[in-house]
Amino acid sequence: MKPRAVLIGVLSFVGLGAVGFVLPRWTVFLFSLALARGLAALSVALLMRAGLVSFGQSLFFATGAYTAAFMVRLLGVREAGLLLVGAVIVSMTVAALTGLWIARYREIFFAMLSLAFTMILYGWLLKAYWITGGTDGLRIPPPTVLGTAWSVDTLRSVLYEATLVCTAVALVLIHLFLDSPLGYALRAVRDNEVRLEYLGSSVWQVVYWAYVLAAGLAGLGGVLTALNVGHVDPQLAYWTTAGEFVFITLLGGTESVLAPLIGAVVFEFLRTYALKYAPYTWQMALGGMMLLLILFMPRGLWTLRYLRFRKAVS
Amino acid sequence: MTVVLETEGLTRRFGQVVAAEDLAVQVREGEQVGIVGPNGAGKTTFLNLVTGYIPPERGTIRFMGRDITGLHPRTITRLGIARTFQIPQLYSNLTVLENMLLAWAAREGRMMDPWWPLRRTAWVEPAMDLLARFGLADDADRPTYTLPEGKRKLLDVALALALRPRLLLMDEPTSGVSVREKFPLMDTLMEILLPAGVTVLFVEHDMDVVLRYAQRVLVFQGGRVVADGDPQAVLSEVLAAPSKTK
Numbered sequence A: 001m002k003p004r005a006v007l008i009g010v011l012s013f014v015g016l017g018a019v020g021f022v023l024p025r026w027t028v029f030l031f032s033l034a035l036a037r038g039l040a041a042l043s044v045a046l047l048m049r050a051g052l053v054s055f056g057q058s059l060f061f062a063t064g065a066y067t068a069a070f071m072v073r074l075l076g077v078r079e080a081g082l083l084l085v086g087a088v089i090v091s092m093t094v095a096a097l098t099g100l101w102i103a104r105y106r107e108i109f110f111a112m113l114s115l116a117f118t119m120i121l122y123g124w125l126l127k128a129y130w131i132t133g134g135t136d137g138l139r140i141p142p143p144t145v146l147g148t149a150w151s152v153d154t155l156r157s158v159l160y161e162a163t164l165v166c167t168a169v170a171l172v173l174i175h176l177f178l179d180s181p182l183g184y185a186l187r188a189v190r191d192n193e194v195r196l197e198y199l200g201s202s203v204w205q206v207v208y209w210a211y212v213l214a215a216g217l218a219g220l221g222g223v224l225t226a227l228n229v230g231h232v233d234p235q236l237a238y239w240t241t242a243g244e245f246v247f248i249t250l251l252g253g254t255e256s257v258l259a260p261l262i263g264a265v266v267f268e269f270l271r272t273y274a275l276k277y278a279p280y281t282w283q284m285a286l287g288g289m290m291l292l293l294i295l296f297m298p299r300g301l302w303t304l305r306y307l308r309f310r311k312a313v314s
Numbered sequence B: 001m002t003v004v005l006e007t008e009g010l011t012r013r014f015g016q017v018v019a020a021e022d023l024a025v026q027v028r029e030g031e032q033v034g035i036v037g038p039n040g041a042g043k044t045t046f047l048n049l050v051t052g053y054i055p056p057e058r059g060t061i062r063f064m065g066r067d068i069t070g071l072h073p074r075t076i077t078r079l080g081i082a083r084t085f086q087i088p089q090l091y092s093n094l095t096v097l098e099n100m101l102l103a104w105a106a107r108e109g110r111m112m113d114p115w116w117p118l119r120r121t122a123w124v125e126p127a128m129d130l131l132a133r134f135g136l137a138d139d140a141d142r143p144t145y146t147l148p149e150g151k152r153k154l155l156d157v158a159l160a161l162a163l164r165p166r167l168l169l170m171d172e173p174t175s176g177v178s179v180r181e182k183f184p185l186m187d188t189l190m191e192i193l194l195p196a197g198v199t200v201l202f203v204e205h206d207m208d209v210v211l212r213y214a215q216r217v218l219v220f221q222g223g224r225v226v227a228d229g230d231p232q233a234v235l236s237e238v239l240a241a242p243s244k245t246k
Helices: A003-022 A025-048 A058-075 A080-102 A107-127 A152-179 A181-191 A193-197 A203-229 A239-252 A259-277 A282-296 A303-313 B043-050 B073-079 B096-107 B121-133 B149-162 B179-193 B207-213 B231-240
Strands: B003-014 B017-028 B032-036 B058-063 B081-083 B167-171 B199-203 B216-221 B224-229
Touching: A003 A025, A003 A152, A025 A058, A025 A152, A025 A203, A025 A239, A025 A259, A058 A080, A058 A107, A058 A203, A058 A239, A080 A107, A080 A152, A080 A203, A107 A239, A152 A181, A152 A203, A181 A193, A181 A203, A181 B096, A193 A203, A193 B073, A239 A259, A239 A282, A259 A282, B003 B043, B003 B199, B017 B043, B017 B199, B017 B224, B032 B043, B032 B207, B032 B231, B043 B167, B043 B199, B073 B081, B081 B149, B096 B121, B096 B149, B121 B149, B149 B167, B149 B179, B179 B207, B207 B231, B216 B231, B224 B231
Parallel strands: B032 B199, B032 B216, B081 B167, B167 B199
Antiparallel strands: B003 B017, B003 B058, B216 B224
């Protein structure tokens, strides 16, 4: 990683950490949700590197969120750190099982299968109401963070800082992953599967491990959302949630690990203001935004970085 | 001399088309064998059968005495058979060096490494050395989709050679390359392959290339080997009967 990029990253992290104590609570809450959703969008972007579009990352997003809820209710776990670890492990385990099948598929078949899996979970969450709470979902009581039960007022900021730390760690790990042989192999899968097999490597394994890793990211996003909101419901597994992650990914772009996060922050604020000023047509506003994006910035908001660079050069 | 590749009774049909019928081929260590024949004679099918791309209906394939019939292409590659393609199979959106480094990761069995960087010094230096031998060092940072066809062919071979194969199968290494570039390209390939002790089997349509670079030639027709021997003798016989083979 270049020193300048590290410096910008550290300064951004510190700056974002500081705003948690300054901005109004509702804004901090929106930032927390945006970062959590950004992680799920990053998982979509990760798979897009291999040319795979997943319409089913909500499967792992909801798995992460519900795992936390079950750990609280069934095991009495209250510590946020343990809930995070448990949720990520369970999400990756679910992916390790579904991945055995889905990693064989590409293009529309991969997209539709991933959608099918998440809708199966959605159906189960709705019907098994005696465990899942059905459409009402489950409440998650305020967790302890680092063994401390924070006051309600402080908890919002503490959870925001925890979300920020988790996001930063995930970004660094994914950045390292994308620079590794396996990370490059993902791009190789998109470009030429035949050559990869004729280098003696398994395309299936590359896709499988990327799928499992992406599930861990989405699961992390899910549990962070659950802890910040304090509630889980089946909507987390519904296909529109998965669609939002794809929307966010396209909005931000896929060229950098930061792009989906930027997309998530823009999306979260855009949706909030669209709901405020156009409560009956907010989806139309988002649709219009997507149309403009596809027409003028098909590679997402990350393209703005190059525009700025070009101006600086000229 | 050790027999590197041996096929017996190798047969494969596609509907009514006989692509390979009772093929019995032996290739000895260090040989450079050319395969010629008209379109549809079964030349590429033979390469596809040997490398596991398509399974045979009948027959056996042995590599270094080991039965490799029906094995997966990546298993066969790991055993020491590498191949190149008529249309170079590259990672178009990666740079030349990144293509080579992925081959290096495969050679070291580290393709599934998820943390340590691909661009590690221990790999970059020898990869650049190999690129330099193929005349591609100056193009190391170019995306491969920007390369001219001759250089794409060279890179395709370089990727295969990075795996340190014992047997290299090349499918029409000079196709799509201008007449002027054919011999320099083959000179470059042979100058690298022969000292490395790699046994080479190449499909070729250009008889001048076969005459100059093959020690032995196999003539395919209708999925069978109809002639096998010294290129000069075999090709003069074949060229005298153009209606049978190209």
